[in-house]
Amino acid sequence: METPTIELRNLKVQDYKELKVSMIKSYSGMPEDYWSEAEIKTLVKKFPDGQFCIVIDNKIAGCALSIIVDYEKFDENHTYDDIIGGDNFSTHSKNGDVLYGIDVFIHPEYRGKRLGRRLYEARKELCEQLNLKSIVFGGRIPNFAKYANELTPKKYIEKVKLQEIHDPVLSFQLSNDFHVKKVIKGYLSGDHESKEYAVLMEWNNIYYTKPQKLIESTKTVVRLGLVQWQMRLFKDFDALVSQIEFFVDAVSDYQSDFILFPELFNAPLMAEFNHLNEAEAIRGLSTYTERLLEVFTDFAINYNINIITGSMPQVIGEHMYNVGFLCRRDGSYERYEKLHITPAEESAWGMKGGTKLQTFDTDCGKIGVLICYDVEFPELPRLLAEEGMNILFVPFMTDTQNGYSRVRICAQSRAVENECYVAIAGSVGNLPKVNNMDIQYAQSAVLTPSDFAFPVNGVKAEATPNTESTLLADVDLDLLKELHNFGSVRNLKDRRKDLYTIKLKK
Structure with a gap:
């Protein structure tokens, strides 16, 4: 045998x-x-x-x-x-x-x-x-x-x-x-x-040796810096970069861990392509995206801050996408995409929705980024929450107050539903000589869950509406852990998984 x-x-x-x-x-x-x-x-x-x-x-x-x-x-x-x-x-x-x-x-x-x-x-x-x-x-x-x-x-x-x-x-x-x-x-x-x-x-494990940490690798209190960007015409690319650096410098002086820029904040550069139709003009704007990525990557290192670049148009193959980048202060970067394209973006610019949804690891824990319209789809933040997201960043661009209200109300709902912080940042003012980008309305804010450890109205901080400014706020990640386990209600734990689930298609 x-x-x-x-x-x-x-x-x-x-x-x-x-x-x-x-x-x-x-x-x-x-x-x-x-x-x-x-x-x-x-x-x-x-x-x-x-x-x-x-x-x-x-x-x-x-x-x-x-x-x-x-x-x-x-x-x-x-x-x-x-x-x-x-x-x-x-x-x-x-x-x-x-x-x-x-x-x-x-x-x-x-x-x-x-x-x-x-x-x-x-x-x-x-x-x-x-x-x-x-x-x-x-x-x-x-x-x-x-x-x-x-x-x-x-x-x-x-x-x-x-x-x-x-x-x-x-x-x-x-x-x-x-x-x-x-x-x-x-x-x-x-x-x-x-x-x-x-x-x-x-x-x-009797042989375990606790690693010596000279610096705490993951922070529990995280400082967020939001840029409420004024749309204005710039003389050239370098002038736009100077304005970006002004905000990065100012926010980093307060030892912020993150700085968030709005969606399509670089639209003023589209003025030089205004003689073209809208679809061609946005493609002209996309030629600056790689240069801006290099700028943000350098600033993240030089100013010791994690930068969420808002969003910019990017051409991949034959298609136009609305994308942004997480530029970490260690020099690494990752790309995120707008998944849901608005009717106006599709008809005027011919944009396509992206296909990748993910969380990002940072020295302040896991974060998520959803661009504007995406936050109005509750499935996306829920999938990110299931991956351990603590902070959701939402760069947005809205022209009217009712458009802004959709983003704001949905973002606040996402904070409650997913027991996380949500930071939203948009642009303000007017942009003449750029088609389809005439007016902007925004009130940037840091939103929280609604329980005893958080502000009674679920708003940690908010900017003055329609005024260029920066907004700084500290968020405590340990409070989210307490909420998850001992909150008055526990939205994530109390889901009826015996009745329903959502899954990301692979």
């Missing part, structure tokens, strides 16, 4: 077919809850080292999936959904300090061969290699339902520890040097065998 070959290795996307077979067999209590191929692809892409499998004769015999989290961001009473951050695993952070186990299973055919121990040892070794503080996970207690009428979860755990009761999950974890941190109620919806209880388990 041939001895089977056993291989412990990292999971690959091409393993999914065999993995699915193993999952369905393993999840006998919840056979429909296996991981989708898209979820496995995302895990392998985000954290390939953290996904282990055991292969026996080309069959997946067992698997352990994990992510890295910044554990301080989570309440000890978190749920499974809280910790994984949705099907895009938005809570995974390469800068986190805890390896969080999100699944371990062994195919029934291969149980009793100590394969689970191999997977746990691989996790421990990875934890040590990455210098993580510990391994944490919420462990099911599948035999608890048999004793729930006579034992509390605490008594049940005590009896399992004393080996008076055998629990296939908890008994195994205790024998692998994991200790009980606490019991969590309502951890995994639909886990009837455990009565939806879970035991929060931890294994401490």
Whole structure:
């Protein structure tokens, strides 16, 4: 009889077919809850080292999936959904300090061969290699339902520890040097065998060395600077750049972490193309976009500030897009796109909507940027919130007060719905000699959720309407964490995911 070959290795996307077979067999209590191929692809892409499998004769015999989290961001009473951050695993952070186990299973055919121990040892070794503080996970207690009428979860755990009761999950974890941190109620919806209880388990890495931080890497109180830009004609490109630098210099003097410019703030440069039709003129304006990106990138470094450049037209291939850039103070930058184009932008300029929605990592946590009309679509900020966004920046351009009101009211709603701060910045004044850009109306503002820790009207600060100015405001990210866990209402936690969900198409 041939001895089977056993291989412990990292999971690959091409393993999914065999993995699915193993999952369905393993999840006998919840056979429909296996991981989708898209979820496995995302895990392998985000954290390939953290996904282990055991292969026996080309069959997946067992698997352990994990992510890295910044554990301080989570309440000890978190749920499974809280910790994984949705099907895009938005809570995974390469800068986190805890390896969080999100699944371990062994195919029934291969149980009793100590394969689970191999997977746990691989996790421990990875934890040590990455210098993580510990391994944490919420462990099911599948035999608890048999004793729930006579034992509390605490008594049940005590009896399992004393080996008076055998629990296939908890008994195994205790024998692998994991200790009980606490019991969590309502951890995994639909886990009837455990009565939806879970035991929060931890294994401490004795070799962990806390990294020395000379400077705090992620700030909790963040200073925002908003530019309420006056539309005016400029002599040339250099004159526009001088005005940009004036605001960057002024705001950075107050040690601001971010500065936000409005949508299409560079429209005055379109005056030189006013002899062309509107579609040709906006394409003329797009020739300045690359030069402005270079300017903003240099200013971000020189003035030590993260710059959100508002938006500018950009031609890609045959199409015109409305785009902007996050220029970080470390010299890196990323691009964002306006996804929803207004009827006027389409008819006058021939603009196309972008296709990419994402959050951005900064030294002040995760942020999102939506350009003007995009904030009127509540699905977009909700998807960003599920990725961990704390601050949403909205550069806008509106010509009338009712257009401005649409942006303002929707932005304030997004702050409440998604438990985040929303900063909106627009342009003011008149712009003669530029078609389709005649008048501007704006009142820039920093908007907040509505609860006791925040202003009663949900407005942290706002500029004087229709006057060129800067607006400075501090926002406390820890207040968002408190709101999420202990607010009067908890909009994100209280969603009925059993009735509805929204997902970004991939």
